[in-house]
Amino acid sequence: MANETEKLRIDKYLWAIRIFKTRSLATEACKAGKVKLNGQNVKPSYVVKIGERYTIQKGIERKEILVTGLLERRMDAKTAVQFYEDHTPVEETYGFKSVFHAPILKRDRGTGRPTKRDRREIDDLKNDWWEEGK
Incomplete structure (x- = not known):
């Protein structure tokens, strides 16, 4: 010391x-x-x-x-x-940790790439989840 x-x-x-x-x-x-x-x-x-x-x-x-x-x-x-x-600050600590608890979106195997419509729905889901967490 x-x-x-x-x-x-x-x-x-x-x-x-x-x-x-x-x-x-x-x-x-x-x-x-x-x-x-x-x-x-x-x-x-x-x-x-x-x-x-x-x-x-x-x-x-x-x-x-x-x-x-x-x-x-x-x-x-x-x-x-x-x-x-x-x-x-506490809000920054929890904000950092909440990134790891984000919802994991899975697609069935063999369904191919998401369409533009699918991708927009996924983005809306993520944005809704993020706004709820704040």
């Missing part, structure tokens, strides 16, 4: 608290503009400070974290959670 006066890079911190699986993925996310501090992109070499709030875009998932402590080495998940607070 790092002392508060030590310098810790953002890519190393995000890897240590288990936001990213590897440090190189954390570095790439920073370079691609997926990690932001107060709406501004952060370079991988940026020094993390306690009390800062970061927004991290990872695929379709968006997280907001508040730094509560500095962790230099990767630890188990239970320990890593103690070094940040997750401030992700």
Whole structure:
């Protein structure tokens, strides 16, 4: 565990608290503009400070974290959670999870490709389901 006066890079911190699986993925996310501090992109070499709030875009998932402590080495998940607070809005968390519970539409084998009319009906079904979930 790092002392508060030590310098810790953002890519190393995000890897240590288990936001990213590897440090190189954390570095790439920073370079691609997926990690932001107060709406501004952060370079991988940026020094993390306690009390800062970061927004991290990872695929379709968006997280907001508040730094509560500095962790230099990767630890188990239970320990890593103690070094940040997750401030992700609840509606975004459920929105991300609801994508996985979308209705699965199946067609009988051998019926061929859907016609234009079939495709419109499928789209209407998906849109109705999506509006109900919001």
